[in-house]
Amino acid sequence: MDLADGLIDHPYDVYARLRDSAPVHRITGPDGTPAWLVTRYEDVRAALGDPRLSLDKAHATAGTYKGFALPPALDANLLNMDPPDHTRIRRLVSRAFTPRRVEHLREPIRRTADRLLDGFGPHGTIDLVAAYAAPLPITVICDLLGIPDEHRLDFRVWTDTLVAPDPARPGAGREAVVAMLGYLTRLLADKRAEPADDLLSDLIAVRDEGDRLTEDELMSLAFLILFAGYENTVQLIGNAVLALLRHPEQFAALRKDPARLPAAVEEFARYEGPALFGIRRFPTEDVTIGGVTVPAGETVWVSLSAANRDPARFPDPDRLDLGRDASGHLALGQGIHYCLGAPLARAETEIAVGAVLERFPDLALADEDIRWRPSLRARGLLALPVTY
Numbered sequence: 001m002d003l004a005d006g007l008i009d010h011p012y013d014v015y016a017r018l019r020d021s022a023p024v025h026r027i028t029g030p031d032g033t034p035a036w037l038v039t040r041y042e043d044v045r046a047a048l049g050d051p052r053l054s055l056d057k058a059h060a061t062a063g064t065y066k067g068f069a070l071p072p073a074l075d076a077n078l079l080n081m082d083p084p085d086h087t088r089i090r091r092l093v094s095r096a097f098t099p100r101r102v103e104h105l106r107e108p109i110r111r112t113a114d115r116l117l118d119g120f121g122p123h124g125t126i127d128l129v130a131a132y133a134a135p136l137p138i139t140v141i142c143d144l145l146g147i148p149d150e151h152r153l154d155f156r157v158w159t160d161t162l163v164a165p166d167p168a169r170p171g172a173g174r175e176a177v178v179a180m181l182g183y184l185t186r187l188l189a190d191k192r193a194e195p196a197d198d199l200l201s202d203l204i205a206v207r208d209e210g211d212r213l214t215e216d217e218l219m220s221l222a223f224l225i226l227f228a229g230y231e232n233t234v235q236l237i238g239n240a241v242l243a244l245l246r247h248p249e250q251f252a253a254l255r256k257d258p259a260r261l262p263a264a265v266e267e268f269a270r271y272e273g274p275a276l277f278g279i280r281r282f283p284t285e286d287v288t289i290g291g292v293t294v295p296a297g298e299t300v301w302v303s304l305s306a307a308n309r310d311p312a313r314f315p316d317p318d319r320l321d322l323g324r325d326a327s328g329h330l331a332l333g334q335g336i337h338y339c340l341g342a343p344l345a346r347a348e349t350e351i352a353v354g355a356v357l358e359r360f361p362d363l364a365l366a367d368e369d370i371r372w373r374p375s376l377r378a379r380g381l382l383a384l385p386v387t388y
């Protein structure tokens with residue numbers, strides 16, 4: 001079956017039908033090749049912890065997967081590897097990307113949020129994605145990595161091109177990859193020549209200390225952190241604000257009691273997390289999922305969004321309920337590939353939503369006709385026009 005159409009506009013109806021009818025479905029994946037889709041919570045959770053489901057494309061039967069084509073210098077990243085390489089690199093990054101570093105980012109995040117909201121003026125109409133949800137994470141991730149201000153806009157354009165390709169510009173994705181690679185090469189050379197107090201400089205030090213990261217691995221890591229750290233966070237902030245605007249009583253309640261923000265962020269992630277279609281895996285041997293045998297080497301898509309709306313795990317799953325216990329949601333993954341940036345993603349979303357609630361109590365949708373980006377990679381809004 002071809003999922004693309006219904007999935008963008010009515011993903012949760014499509015997923016409810018799929019979950020009800022069978023545990024695993026034969027589909028055409030986003031890359032146009034045949035694949036399997038897993039949608040039930042228990043199966044998704046089990047799949048994420050199953051070491052026989054590899055992230056390494058070398059385990060895909062030749063010609064069966066045509067996903068994201070990146071040059072080796074960007075492709076040697078955590079999301080394409082299994083242990084032991086994955087274990088080695090993840091340990092090295094965790095040493096540089098510590099909870100303390102994230103804690104130190106909280107104040108700068110709030111300052112950036114305030115600065116952006118100051119720019120709105122006292123009242124008006126604005127696209128909250130373009131003016132707030134997008135610039136905030138790009139500022140945070142570029143500060144974290146040590147990317148100078150003047151290159152941040154370029155980076156945003158490249159990422160958007162990769163995540164939501166424009167069919168009218170088929171060569172644009174390739175150009176964006178080449179530009180990004182060139183940029184990261186220069187940036188790493190600069191940081192190596194002149195280290196600063198940032199994550200990239202620390203990762204370079206780790207690489208140069210004992211050759212425990214290859215140059216490709218270092219470059220790919222920088223790419224992954226930039227890409228993953230920006231794209232998903234933009235969407236979660238935008239989706240969270242939209243969810244609140246559509247539930248004014250919960251908007252008011254959360255505004256009154258901001259101590260509930262951390263729990264609310266978990267519910268936003270469960271309810272409208274960015275990983276709409278899912279994440280991909282390749283079985284290293286025949287694997288039975290929900291009673292269905294998936295042959296080795298075929299592509300399996302594990303849908304986090306479908307799992308998060310499974311009534312068998314979350315009662316009344318299509319209801320936004322900021323009071324519910326949403327822990328156990330899978331929006332940030334699970335197992336050894338669990339989102340490395342989860343503490344930062346949570347902090348950013350909490351601060352971003354909190355600042356909006358505080359500053360604009362009468363925020364409202366300027367247009368009920370909300371449109372989603374035509375992308376299966378990350379569920380996000382084309383725009384979020386609001387009045388305040």
Ligand code: HEM
Pocket residue numbers: 078079090141224225228229230232233236273274275279280304330331332333334336337338339340341342344345
């Ligand atoms: C709301 C925001 C975010 C969401 C929804 C999200 C989601 C995810 C998910 C689902 C995975 C697992 C993928 C898989 O198992 O195949 C993942 C992994 C990862 N994320 Fe995030 N992420 C977010 C923000 C961030 C941020 C802010 C950073 C970095 C600063 C980041 C860095 C990473 C990295 C490096 C991995 C790979 C970890 C590994 O393979 O060991 N993410 N993320």
